[in-house]
Structures are given as C-alpha cells and as structure tokens.
Amino acid sequence: MNPLRKSRLAGLALLPLAALTACGGTPATTGTPSGAPAKGGTLVFGVNTEPLNLDPHASPQDVTGLFTRPALDSLVSLDDKGEIHPWLATSWKISPGGKTYTFKLREDVRFTDGTVFDGAAVKANLDHIVDPKTRSQLAAAAFGPYTGTKVVDAHTVEVSFAKPYSPFLAALATAYFGIQSPKSLAQGAEALAKKVVGTGPFIIDAFTPHQGITYHRNPAYNWAPQGAKHTGPAYLEKLQFKVLIEDSVRLGALTSGQIDAIASVPPVSVKRVEADPKLAITRRQAPGGNYNYFPNTAKGVFTDPKVRQAFRDGIDFATIVGKLYFGSFAPASSPISPVTPGYDKSTETQWKYDAAESGRLLDEAGWTGRDAEGYRTKDGRRLTVHWPFLKALAREQRGTLAEQVQAEAKKIGFEVHFDDVTANDFAPKAISGDYDLVDFSWQRADGDALRNLFAVSTIPSPTLFGQNLARYRDTEVDGWLGDALATTDLTKRAGLYAEVQRKVIDDAAIFPVYVFTYLLGTNRSAHDIGWEPQAYPTFYDAWVAKA
Template sequence: MSRSRLLPAGLSLFLLLTLAACGTRGEKSAAAGAAGPVKGGTLTFAVNTEPSTCLDPHQSPADVAGLFTRPALDSLVSLDAEGRIHPWLATKWTVSPDQKTYTFTLREGVKFSDGTPFDAAAVKANLDHIVAPATKSQLAAGYIEPYKGSEVTGPLTVKVHFGRPYSPFLSALATAYFGIESPRSLKQPQDALCKKVVGSGPFVIDEYVQQKSITYHRNPGYDWAPEGAGHTGPAYLDKLEIKVITEDSVRLGALTSGQVDGIASVPPVNVKQVRADPRLTVTTRQAPGGNYNYYPNTTSGPFADKRVREAFRDGIDFATIVRNLYFGAFQPAASPISPSTDGYDRTLEGRTEYDPAAAGRLLDEAGWSGRDAEGYRTKDGRRLTIRWGFLKAAAREQRDTLAEQIQAEAKKIGFDVQFVAGTVNEWLERYPKGDYDLVDFSWQRADGDTLRNLFGTSSIPTAAKFGQNAARLSDKDVDGWLSDALDTTDQAKRAELYAKVQQRVTGEAAVFPVYVFTYLLGASRKAHGIGWEPQAYPTFYDAWVEQA
C-alpha cells in the first residue's frame, strides 16, 4: 500500500506504503559521447509523485521517499545491479554463526552536513529511531521486525542484534529507508523530520515544498562515495532540483521543451516519440519487489470465497489490457514479485489463462448463479459487489484508466466493481479494519523477502501496525517458508522457498498480478551519469550536465 513505493486504487498504496517500481540492469541513463564530466550547473528532474506528507524515510509510508532523500543520505552498505553488497559507510562487517548478530566496522572521517561526526553511536541512534514507537514507521520498521537493539563496542564498531536469524538485513541496509541521519537532527520532533532530513550525502537539502519541489546544493566536503561509484569526492552538480509534475502531458512537455533535464515515468504512449527525438533518450529499468498487483480481501466479503477470487482472476484478460493500454512498455505480471527480484519463479509465466467460461462456472458453484436486471450476478437477493477504494486525483501511470477497464471487463462476468471514494485519512481508517474488498499497489524492495511483507501473517494490518498484507492472508505453510528463508544465506535455498510462496499465493488467488512496474526515464542528451539505486530509483551523485 511499487516497489509498488495503503491507498486505494488511485493512490495505489504506492503513495502510502510504498503511497506505489523499470528495462535492463546497468543501463546508462544519458547518452555517451560528451568529452567527460563537467563540474557545476543545475540538473532539474521532474517526477509524477511525492512522499505524501512526510519526507523522512524512517517514518514515511511512501517508498518514493527514498528518491527524495537518497541525495542527502548515505547508507552503511551499497547494493549493485547483480545483488552484491559493497562497503559504504561501513568498511567491513561480519555475521555471527547463528546469523543473529552483525558487527560493523565504520569509515573514519565522515561528517554529517550539520558538522556532527558519524560514528557507531549514530548507527545505533538511527536503527533505534526506525523501530521506536514514536517514529510510527510505516515502511522501514517492517524490514527489520526481528531487531532487538544495537551495541556500541567502540567509536567505529557497532553490533546489531536480532531475535532470530535475519539474512535480508544487508540488502535492507542498502536502501535509502535506512539512510543514516544526523543523530542531532533525530532529536527533533517527528514532524520537523518530515520537512527536512540531515545526512552525510553528496547533497544537502535546502527546501522541500509539498506538491511542488525539493531543492539541494552540493556538499563540498563529501569524500566517502560507495564502492563502485563513478567517481570520488564531491558531486559534479552545484545544485539539484526535483519538481513534482503529476500531469503526464505537462511533465513530458517540460522535457521536450528543455524546461527540465529529465523526467520520471515517460507516458508509455509517448516512449517511441521521445526515443525518436535526437535531443532525448529513454532508459528503462524494471523495479524489484512487488509488482503492481490487486489484492483481494481473503477474510471477508465476496473474495473470502476462493472460487470467487479465481473467477475474477480468470474471467478478466489482464495481460491483453496491460499490453494495449501501455503499448508494451510494461510487462504483464505472472507473479506477485517482479522478474528482477531474487527468487522470482519463472515457471508461473503463462500458467494462468483467460477463461471467462470457467469463471462463470466458478461463480455458479459459489452460489452467485442469479442475474439482476443490469446483468450482475446475485446470490440470495444480493448483488456481487466489490468495493475498491479509489482516489482518481492521485492516480499515476494511467492506473485510473486501467481500473475503469478492469471494472468494465468484470461487469461482463457479473461483478459490480464500485470505486469507493474518500480522503486519504478516511481510507487509512478503513484499511487496518479490513473494510474493503480490493486494494492495489506496487511495493518496491530489492529482496525476495518482500514476499514476507506482502503475505506474512505478521504483516496483516491492524490498528497497532500498518502492515502490507492487504490480502490478509494467514497461511501456516507460507509463514514457515518465509521463516526458513530468513534462516539461510544460501541463495538457491531461498529461491526455492520463495518459489513455493509464489506458487501458493497465486494458486490461492490471494493476489491478482497486473504488471511489472518499469521506470521509464526520459532525459536530455546533455544530462549524463544518472544512476540507479536498489529500488530502481534514479540517483544523481555521478550526474552532470553539459554547459552551454
């Protein structure tokens, strides 16, 4: 509620949970051919969404908070395109034999932009801040549920303890949601952190204006880039600006007219047009983690009956709708997680077939055999109604149009899909109570452990916990496989366990996979060096712009 970055369909939970990630790994986002990096200048980048009401990635429910804060925040480790962990603020680390304790040795000489030195106490302060009840973390804390505490064993050494083996910890640390903030700044009220975070990164945040922009200036003392970065020392750019332009046509127009140097989410219908423009380039990257999926409530309402869930899944041609609406830019999803996620089960591709006749038989078996005057299925005088929360104003990637097409196809097999309007706050009141039939979102995370967020019993949302298991699935086998995956660092074993989870949840129709979110980045050929972080968001440390 990626990835797939809980809101109703329009907000797609990407704005909250994630409030909801893009082609091939390792692609360069700007054209080659310039003489070389040039220092100075400003790069302006436009995006189609923002972190809702809070910038702080420790507490924000929006995965897009990682894009906005990564320029200012460094992490203990980095993750490359092949899933390998590299040093960053931590120079080395060891894991105890029982995989419950991680010991880190930290880099010397690092300072936060407010002058505070980076040390082991800062690491402890950050991890403790993420899990503190007062932080009310709605994303990051869910990545380290077994966390028990940190122990400072020296100025630059810290031990992190878990209550059980926890193999995904390093990949979680590599994300911006575990970006290290100045311990001095963490002493501020939580609402102050929502407006500005202070880190040790290559850029310093100047101002964040909700629904408009965020601006940064170069950190002149920066000299601790992650291993594998394109250069060392300060960033090339003097300034960086990220603008929020939600309207696709306006954002595209800003790129083609030269008002901005790059944009997120080139409208799929315009990809060929942008690629044909000699001044521009398009780079794609599939996001890891949860695809853009629909999640039926498996515990109440019509979808509590597996046969009804199967009928909805089989009676709608999701793949054809996705291909036609997005002009082939987005791959129809076969699994709840994307092909770029470790542990993805390719055997699921092509397994589900569009079969409206079979869907009709399933509804008959489930007792929805009547038809009312409008053609909707009925049972005991009740119409087969599906309540789907929807905020059209917040829709991105034409998800509102997609939802309307799904609604129309569902009607053909007898479902009355109703979009339940309301404010974000109203929806957030209903979500923990399970007061819905269908929810949609993408959930970006660079690890197969995203399946635990999406389907683990402990992740079912409650009044006390903003979990991501919107299907409200509670399956002992699924919980067991997910638990076993936490116990091992053997990637082959983890992949085997994650495959079992994917097969079970798709077999139970506890998720309707829709499409694989692909980041479509459009940029001027005068903009170079835009990179990618693990969640498939662009990064700007190596970026530079040709000067006129």
C-alpha cells in the same frame, strides 16, 4: 488441500537480480561528449509524484527514497548482482547463528550539520525506525525481528535480532535505512517530514509540497560507495526536482529543453521520445512487488477462493495492460517482478485469462442469479466489490486502468464500487479490513518482499501497519518464509520463495497486474544518472553538459 492447488514444482525457473542489468534501454545520456565530466551547473528533474512525508524511516511511500537518497547515505550498498559492498560501514561480520551483525564504521564522516557520524548515530537511526512514535510503515516492515543495537565503541556497533534475518543487509542498503543526523532526528516527526539531514553528496535546501525540492552540493563529501564512477564531491552544484503531475506538462518541459530529465515518460509517448535524436529513454524494471491487486481473503466476497479465481481469470489483464501502456509495462504473473531474487518463471504459465471458466466458478460458488443490470446475485445480494481507491496518489494512469478493470468485471457479473478515500481515510480501513480489494506496488530489492505481502505477522493491526492487505493466513507459506529468513544460501532462499509464489497464485490470494518499469527520459544535457536498488535514479555521478 485447496481444490485450486496445482503442483508447485512443475516448470520451476529462477531469475537472479543480475537481470537488472538486462532490462534494456539506452543509457541515461545522449551523445556523451569526450573528456572529463563537466563540474558545476544545475540538473532539473521532473517527477510525477511526491512523498507526503520526507522521513524515509516513517513514510509508507517508496517514492520517499527517490527524494531523500541525494542527502542520505547507507551503511552498505547493493549492486546489480545482488552483492553487498561497504559504504558508511567499512566491514561487517555475521554471527554463526545469524542473529548478530557487527559493523565497523568509517571514522572520517560528518553529517552536513556538523554532527559526527559514529556508533551512537547508527543506534539512534535504527532505534528510530522501530520506535512506536515514528509509526514506521515501509522501513519497519523490512526490519524483521530487530531487538536492538549495541555501541561497542565509537566506530563499532552490534545489531541484534531475535531470530536469524538474512535479508537485513539488502534492506540496509536502501534509502529507507538512510542514516540521518541524530541532531535532526531529535527535532521530531513534524520537522523530519519537511527536511532530513544526512551525510550524502547533496544537502536539502527546501521541500515545498506540490512544487518540488532543491539541493546543493556537499563540498566535504568524500565517502562514495564502491561502484561509483568518481570520488569526492558530486559534479553538480545544484539539483532540483520539480513536481509535474500531468504527463503532457512533464514531457513538454523535457522536449522543449526547460528541464534535463523526467521520471515516467508517458508510455504513449515512448516511441516519439526514442525517435528524437536530442532525447533518450532508459528502462529499469523495479524489483520487489509488482503493481498488484489484493483481495481481502478474511472478510467479504473474496473469502471464497473460487470467487477470487473467477475475478482474476475472468479479466484479461494482459490485454488491458498492453493496450493502456503500449507495451512499456509487462503484464505480471507473479506477486514479484522478474528481476527480484527468487522469481519463479513458471508462474507465467500457472494461470491465464478464461472468461468461461470464470463463469463456471461463480456458478459453483452459488452466484447464479442476475439482476436487472446484469450483475451476479446470490440469496438476493449483488456480487459487489468495494475498492477504496486513492485517486489523488494514483500514478501511471492507474485510475484509468481501474476503470477498465471495472468495466471488464461487470461483463462477468461483478459490480466494482470505488470508495474514494484520502490517505488519512485509508489507514483505518486497512487496519480494520473494511474493504474487498486494494491496490499497490511494493518495491524491494529482495525476495523477502513476499514476507511483507503474505506473512501472517504483517497483516495490518492497530500496532502495525503491515503490507499483507490480502489478510492472507497460511501456515505452509509462513513456514517457507521463516525458513528463508534463516538461511543465507541464495539457492535455498530462491526455492522457498518460488514455493510461496506458486501457493499464493494457487489460492488466488493476489491478482498480478503489471511489472513497474521506470521510464527515465533525458535530453542531451544530462549524463551519467545512476540507479539505486529500488530502481530509482541517483545523481551523485550525474553531470550536465555546458551549453
């Protein structure tokens, strides 16, 4: 047993997905007027990032779901309590062995290009996700052991898996499994990267990189998911996302009334916005993987668990996060957030900042020397961590956070070297394992996010761009993750996921940083902005008050 291993069952506590409704904040509206919502108008939404590829089946970025959800519906929907509801599918059955899902489909739906929605369309979409030509990263990782879809008749499909796969319905509810027109899919990857066509309440007009995206209302829409506040077409005539990377520019556009809502209110400005009677903030903790750092456990300095623990415990992440984000983001203790099914609350006391213990562990690991610049050395080698950092895609001041971590790491003897890379540069490094540390968040409304992050089968390779960038291999963890896939018992799954969390923390296979919380800012014109499972805003029920 690893010498860092502790009792995994002590203090076990679980928090259900229902906690999503308790993560605080005011509603996404200010001074809601009485009477029916206003129809028509345009809602302008300022965002701080954008997708490189608009096809959610192919894109590796979770933000793609925000941009495509207005245009794409899913077969099922997921509510805040973790319950699945009909959407484009009216009902479903799971076979006794858990390997086959049979869906009955709506018969009154058309894609916005006029194509009929039917079983063949569903098959085309699911097969598109796993097609090697799609090079799917995010969606395929949530698909598990998919073997194929059979069209039983025009409005019935059977989706099969090689093994039981209990997270399937929750994954199916996300925008990454949004159903696209087969006619659109046939146009190929280049066209899909710029525009997708679905059955949703909005139709994409144009996506202009670095500027934004515009939509107009689908007048024929009449198949909203259960839980929506209304039926029929969306209230808004038009919807526009503007890419405003700079925090000050985005906030200024909101406070001046130039736009109706913004993503990611700068934490330093939260109190100012809350004090303004014309504005409001809604907070929404995201489920799935937190913003974490992942050490390469297979190659380099972090193959030694003592060195990994020394880095994690020798940096006061809680204080850095608290000061940088002014309390808007909670420091993380586990790989997954507190609103994720199976979250283990006992991880909050499982490890702590301890610079003295960090030094002792480095001494035990043989890094006893110090060079002229104060870095630890061993056999004439400096204790250097190479970190390929995607500065161009960094959001929420993650670059500033990384620099502060770099400074704190130097105090305990680590040299952190940032390798400035592009998205194209990063992929080969990820596949080959040419790094010591990487950083990312991984939003999923299911504890199965842990499988993406730590299963041996998700280690990146030339044939699969998986998310196990820690390159972590543990047969016990793989066993728990496999057992969780095979059961639909939520209590059993939660217990298995708790075991995984405590083991990877014991092994210091992850450095939790912060829990991403969506800070939605709105002015008095915007009302009834909703939320989807990944904690991104939705606009089907939204409306704007007329001046």
